[in-house]
Amino acid sequence: MHIPLDPSAPEPIYEQIRARLAEAILRGDLPAGEALPSIRVLARDLRVSVITTTRAYNELVADGLVDAVRGKGVFVRAQQPDQVRSRALERIDGALTEVVRAARTAGISAEDLHDRLTYALEEEDR
Template identity: 45%
Template sequence: MKIIISNSSTDPIYEQISSQIKSMIIKGELHVGDSLPSIRGLARDLQVSVITTKRAYEELEKEGFIETMQGKGSFVAMQNKGLLKEKKLKIIEDKLLEVVKESRLLGIDYNEIEEMLKILFEEV
């Protein structure tokens, strides 16, 4: 499992960890039942505090992405397909909101954005 911590990011380290694991689950790179590294092991690998990785795992568990079994570790939790699709749509919505805000700041109108989106969809 490859997690990259950015010191230049404004996001706290625990959020960077949890969002990358969440992304791996949503994209299907991690599957139901897959075990995650131990909190201490991940902290050691990323060279961060155990408290930081513990908080990331707690956030993931609270959101239903992972489950932790005492003495056994943390595992990818069963995902409700409808809820998973909703989470994927929310990610896209958040990114599009950033695009809309930025385009307004730059004076780019909806039609120009729509045209760019069409071109990008055709290219990818």
């Protein structure tokens, strides 16, 4: 499985793996019931540590996107759109709480945060 990774990106490698797999699941590229590559195989293919792929898979389990079946593997879970949205909002709320704390500590205004969010959204759309 090919997952583009950027070692110089600010997000950790495990998060890049989690995000790319989550996108593929939510787009339907990885249908419900499909097995993901084993942790060891994915680590080898991506040339990362087993710990990194394990963390990415654990995050996907926590997100409710996959199920880990002991001795069998990790499988894509059927997704309910309202549950996907709810889980996404929980992650966003947590991330925004951290951003607000960091901004307040550094004296960054709400207007500056808004500008940065707008910029990030525009960059993502490109």
